[in-house]
């Protein structure tokens with residue numbers, strides 16, 4: 001695997017969302033009935049915090065998928081880490097769901113279940129920093145920072161420095 005520049009992927013992702021919603025900053029994501037950002041805890045929550053600033057979004061949500069994971073028996077129920085927080089009415093809103101890595105698609109499936117526990121959005125679009133392929137669910141992202149090649153025995157991990165700087169590193173798959 002060659003070096004994966006998370007900051008460059010972030011810039012590409014931001015530009016795609018801006019191009020799709022040219023009212024930002026200010027009008028589009030800032031508007032009460034405009035699109036709204038929701039990040040999947042934990043990597044997606046970091047991204048959505050930063051995207052909200054860059055897009056002038058007044059509000060954003062965080063989705064915790066713990067209750068809907070299909071592997072919770074293995075991973076445990078860590079919902080107390082950061083419960084789902086959607087400080088807006090989900091009903092009839094266009095939601096841009098954000099995550100750091102898209103791989104099998106199982107996390108996105110779980111996040112959709114969690115979102116729909118809160119209401120019926122007008123639409124949900126997916127934005128990811130890195131798409132590494134390997135889908136096991138019929139899931140595709142509208143906004144993709146970049147497609148990356150990562151070995152099957154490797155996990156791509158996003159980290160955030162104290163200054164907010166994003167980096168990707170790899171770890172051997174457990």
Ligand SMILES: O=P(O)(O)OC[C@H]1O[C@H](OP(=O)(O)OP(=O)(O)O)[C@H](O)[C@@H]1O
Pocket residue numbers: 040041042043044099100101102103104105106107108
């Ligand atoms: O498409 P998938 O195969 O579901 O993989 C993608 C997910 O995996 C990682 O989360 P992880 O479950 O490792 O939890 P974390 O975000 O708390 O690290 C990553 O942050 C994505 O959310």
Ligand SMILES: O=c1cc[nH]c(=O)[nH]1
Pocket residue numbers: 101103132150154155156157158
């Ligand atoms: O490479 C991967 C695969 C799933 N989840 C990650 O965070 N990284």
